[in-house]
Amino acid sequence: MDSAVLVVTTMPLSKTARAELSEMLGPGYTVVDIRSAPDSANIVLTPVVSGNALGILRGMFPKARILYTELQDDERGISFAGPLARIVALEPDGYFVAHSLDALTPIVQTEAKLQLTGSTRRTPLTLSLDSAPAAPPDLTPAAPRDSASGVRQGSASSVTRQERSVEDDESGACTVRWIDRATSPAPKGRWLDLAPIDALVVTLVGTDEPRRDILWPALVAECVVRLAESAPADILVDVAGLDPKIRAELQIRIESEQLDHAPWPE
Structure with a gap:
């Protein structure tokens, strides 16, 4: 409804959890996922992110109050520590x-x-x-x-x-670099192969646009973490044509893992 206070969650809460939060907030509040949120949102709940990702969220929701949120609910199986x-x-x-x-x-x-x-x-x-x-x-x-x-x-x-938090011991740590392969030269590093991730999302979700589904950035982030643990070389991720909300979700997940990353390409 038009008079509702619209609360956006960037962390991947279940539909049930969002519905329960809406009920707890009471009449006049609606809680939605970032993927379906209009830019008129009033409140944005997000894990701790960098100034770069915070700027992206402010661009997506220019009127909202953006709140860093650390959420731990053992009863509901929710854990977004910070x-x-x-x-x-x-x-x-x-x-x-x-x-x-x-x-x-x-x-x-x-x-x-x-x-x-x-x-x-x-x-x-x-x-x-x-x-x-x-x-x-x-x-x-x-x-x-x-x-x-x-x-x-x-x-x-x-x-x-x-x-x-205290800086991690990053001797030999890698940097995640977002690259638009269609327009930018590739620096030295290892490309993350996105084709298997695309195929897995298609198989699991049944979508023909895997890079528009919230599962895609979650899998990409997990693969980046595994690569970062295996060797110190920079990790290159092709982000050409990503939807802004998927882009924000991907950055939030990478930053929540405290991985060093380059600025998003203009």
Whole structure:
């Protein structure tokens, strides 16, 4: 319905899970998969991705609020862990992102009091604002975002948010390179053979357009991961003519595996 708040999920949730989320949100909300989402979406839920992929999502859904989402629901068999979940699993006593010394000061003072009293309580990883009085919501256009991090420039808040997990040991790691073979010269590297993937999607799904099905980027990403584990040479993936939503899904999956990749070709 026209009045519904449209929520888009980029992670591959089942139809049942999306329907349950819609029901939990209540009347006026509709949850859809990225493949069928119009550009008028209000909310986009996505795993942690790079600034490049975030820019793609902003281009696809220019009016939406895009939320990095780490989702773990053991009962429903859903697991989309991310950098913050990995940090929490290490059980630090607290995790803070302070955008100024002024914001850091009360954090350190509070934690010092806990330490001096012998407390072993961990500080929840929640939003931590500066001590300034709360102001009415600012409805003016948002400040420009830093394209690399997605953080609004000039923000004065301290947010307990993980930018990225500690860099993986990438000595000898490969880079995934997206190549339009029809228009671009190929750099050195190993081509990922897409023909068997196309054939498998055709067989499993019964479609005559395998590269428009959500299974295709999932299989491509899995094959890229396996190739990356086998040898350090760059992996070349032909992305000529891909639908923008399949392109975004492919990038999200590659980035969720924390594989180094080149920018998408213009």
